[in-house]
Amino acid sequence: MSPTMQADVARTNRAFEEVVAARNVAALDGVYTADARILPPGGEMIQGRENIKTFWANAMAGLNVKACRLETVTFELSGDTGYEIGRATLEFAAEGAAPMSAKYVVIWKQEDGAWKWAVDIWNPNA
Amino acid sequence: MSPTMQADVARTNRAFEEVVAARNVAALDGVYTADARILPPGGEMIQGRENIKTFWANAMAGLNVKACRLETVTFELSGDTGYEIGRATLEFAAEGAAPMSAKYVVIWKQEDGAWKWAVDIWNPNA
Numbered sequence: 001m002s003p004t005m006q007a008d009v010a011r012t013n014r015a016f017e018e019v020v021a022a023r024n025v026a027a028l029d030g031v032y033t034a035d036a037r038i039l040p041p042g043g044e045m046i047q048g049r050e051n052i053k054t055f056w057a058n059a060m061a062g063l064n065v066k067a068c069r070l071e072t073v074t075f076e077l078s079g080d081t082g083y084e085i086g087r088a089t090l091e092f093a094a095e096g097a098a099p100m101s102a103k104y105v106v107i108w109k110q111e112d113g114a115w116k117w118a119v120d121i122w123n124p125n126a
Numbered sequence: 127m128s129p130t131m132q133a134d135v136a137r138t139n140r141a142f143e144e145v146v147a148a149r150n151v152a153a154l155d156g157v158y159t160a161d162a163r164i165l166p167p168g169g170e171m172i173q174g175r176e177n178i179k180t181f182w183a184n185a186m187a188g189l190n191v192k193a194c195r196l197e198t199v200t201f202e203l204s205g206d207t208g209y210e211i212g213r214a215t216l217e218f219a220a221e222g223a224a225p226m227s228a229k230y231v232v233i234w235k236q237e238d239g240a241w242k243w244a245v246d247i248w249n250p251n252a
Contacts, residue, residue, distance in 0.1 A: 037211065039229045041167060041249035045199075045211070073171075079205030083233055085163065085171070085245060103165045105231050105247045107209055119211060121231045123167035123249040 001077050008115040009082070009108065013070045016117075020068040023060055025053040032120070033111045039121035067091040070104075082108030082115065088122060101125040127203055134241040135208070135234065139196045142243075146194040149186055151179040158246070159237045165247035193217040196230075208234030208241065214248060227251040 001009070015030045028049060032038075037047045038055065046055050059065070069089045076083055083105065090100040104122035108115050127135070142157045144150070154175060158164075163173045164181065172181050185191070195215045202209055209231065216226040230248035234241050 039211070039231065039249065042252060044251055045229055076207070077205075078207035079203075081202070081204035081207070081209070083207070083209060083245070085165070103171055103247070105165065105233070105245060107231070119209070119231060121229070121247050121249065123165065123247065125170055126168060 001075055001082075005077065005082075005115065006075075009072070009075060009084070012115055012117070013072070013086075017068050017070060019056070020060060020065055023057075025057045025060075028053050028056065030114065031117055033109050033116045033118045036117055037119050039119070041123050063090070064093040064097075065090055066093040073103075080110065081118075084108060127201055127208075131203065131208075131241065132201075135198070135201060135210070138241055138243070139198070139212075143194050143196060145182070146186060146191055149183075151183045151186075154179050154182065156240065157243055159235050159242045159244045162243055163245050165245070167249050189216070190219040191216055192219040199229075206236065207244075210234060 012031055015027060019025060019027045019031065032049045032052055034049050035047065036049055036052060037045055038052050039045050040055065046052055071087045073085045073087060086104050088102040088104055102122050102124045104120065106117045107119035109118040138157055141153060145153045145157065158175045158178050160175050162175055162178060163171055164178050165171050166181065172178055197213045199211045199213060212230050214228040214230055228248050228250045232243045233245035235244040
């Protein structure tokens with residue numbers, strides 16, 4: 001992965017963290033491709049960025065999430081597709097609530113010159 | 127994806143189903159690459175085929191799994207890497223136990239001429 005692409009990937013991942021911190025799902029336009037798919041634990045696969053925004057709006061409110069931190073473990077580029085393995089830590093607004101550790105795989109595609117998430121699947125570590 | 131590759135992918139997925147049906151983790155040699163990683167729900171990432179065999183031996187015994195059926199939803203090849211989104215159905219040996227539906231993303235790589243799973247992450251639908 002080139003330094004430029006590494007910066008692009010980091011920018012998108014930081015954008016997701018900001019979406020969570022600000023509960024601003026409109027900014028998911030810069031994170032997911034228009035026809036992206038997410039595979040959330042405990043639910044069916046969801047396709048399309050607008051549906052994904054609804055999912056995250058509900059999930060962030062339902063879980064009372066305060067912050068999310070993403071850490072890339074491996075990233076490989078093959079042809080026009082990237083794939084990433086990472087760790088996520090979720091923090092909750094409720095006092096005394098323990099953070100949750102999760103792990104994920106994201107398939108990356110370029111859309112309008114930006115690297116975005118085309119497929120996003122995760123699950124909790126415990 | 128060429129018909130040849132489609133057949134290769136199907137063969138590997140059928141091999142996994144046979145591993146479960148026969149509780150024969152030795153045959154995972156034909157399913158996972160030597161340095162494959164799995165990201166199981168409720169646990170940490172596990173790397174290396176021998177460690178993956180131990181995981182599945184314990185999981186199949188612990189859950190008393192009888193059968194597993196895999197269904198490819200999408201498969202894309204990009205460079206030397208494939209990635210698949212799929213659905214899995216697990217059946218249990220206990221009388222009256224309801225089957226479990228799950229979904230997964232698998233990153234595919236070629237090893238010794240065969241297409242195998244290099245990264246495998248899944249989660250339950252409910």
